[in-house]
Amino acid sequence: MVQFVHPSIEDITLTGVLSALADPMRLRIVVSMTEKNDCMSCSEAAPCSSMAKSTLSHHFRILREAGIIRTVKVGVENRNVLRSEDINNRFPGLLNEILKYAN
Amino acid sequence: MVQFVHPSIEDITLTGVLSALADPMRLRIVVSMTEKNDCMSCSEAAPCSSMAKSTLSHHFRILREAGIIRTVKVGVENRNVLRSEDINNRFPGLLNEILKYAN
DNA sequence: TCAATAGTTCAATTATATTGAACTATTGAA
DNA sequence: TTCAATAGTTCAATATAATTGAACTATTGA
Numbered sequence: 001m002v003q004f005v006h007p008s009i010e011d012i013t014l015t016g017v018l019s020a021l022a023d024p025m026r027l028r029i030v031v032s033m034t035e036k037n038d039c040m041s042c043s044e045a046a047p048c049s050s051m052a053k054s055t056l057s058h059h060f061r062i063l064r065e066a067g068i069i070r071t072v073k074v075g076v077e078n079r080n081v082l083r084s085e086d087i088n089n090r091f092p093g094l095l096n097e098i099l100k101y102a103n
Numbered sequence: 104m105v106q107f108v109h110p111s112i113e114d115i116t117l118t119g120v121l122s123a124l125a126d127p128m129r130l131r132i133v134v135s136m137t138e139k140n141d142c143m144s145c146s147e148a149a150p151c152s153s154m155a156k157s158t159l160s161h162h163f164r165i166l167r168e169a170g171i172i173r174t175v176k177v178g179v180e181n182r183n184v185l186r187s188e189d190i191n192n193r194f195p196g197l198l199n200e201i202l203k204y205a206n
Numbered sequence: 207t208c209a210a211t212a213g214t215t216c217a218a219t220t221a222t223a224t225t226g227a228a229c230t231a232t233t234g235a236a
Numbered sequence: 237t238t239c240a241a242t243a244g245t246t247c248a249a250t251a252t253a254a255t256t257g258a259a260c261t262a263t264t265g266a
Contacts, residue, residue, distance in 0.1 A: 018125035
């Protein structure tokens with residue numbers, strides 16, 4: 001049984017968030033999640049079909065451990081949501097400012 | 104004679120800026136440059152004295168190639184300035200938003 | 207029961223970061 | 237003019253992180 005580790009709000013760091021968003025693929029994942037504004041499976045939010053699923057899994061882990069997404073396994077798939085509220089509490093305005101220029 | 108390469112404004116990328124600022128040491132360099140609000144030599148802006156100068160040189164190169172600082176060699180030292188105006192033209196508000204939460 | 211689905215984990219390879227050592231260029235003093 | 241000191245760069249070696257294929261786990265639905 002896979003259990004995911006998520007940082008609490010106070011453990012979200014600036015450089016952690018920046019590192020996570022400093023990758024074009026992860027930025028695209030986050031952008032597609034803001035557009036959907038709902039849970040997305042990993043494959044649904046995949047930035048491109050050519051990426052190996054182990055790489056995709058790695059990127060989701062980075063986003064998760066930076067505190068940017070929350071992942072829950074439901075049935076056979078993972079349901080990922082943006083932790084917009086948490087990030088906005090921790091760093092008000094930051095995420096929107098970055099996403100303003102993403103894509 | 105060392106000649107430094109700087110990207111033009113339109114070649115500054117979001118992920119480039121985020122990658123450059125996603126490192127705690129580079130973030131401290133940038134913060135100390137905003138506090139000084141003037142040219143700083145590499146060693147003057149060094150985030151800690153224990154860092155090898157080759158590592159420091161590497162960090163300044165990353166910042167330079169991301170378009171965050173401009174470097175000119177004057178005499179024996181490098182004079183580094185933040186390209187605040189350029190970054191603000193390219194991504195209005197982004198740099199201030201990030202620096203708001205730095206350190 | 208068993209194949210399909212959705213993802214994780216592992217091990218190997220590739221790429222990036224860190225550092226000491228050797229180098230370059232400039233200055234200032236003897 | 238020589239030469240040591242200063243301020244950095246570059247190089248080669250090592251250490252750390254990213255990418256991927258292959259094997260694995262867990263869940264569902266036929």
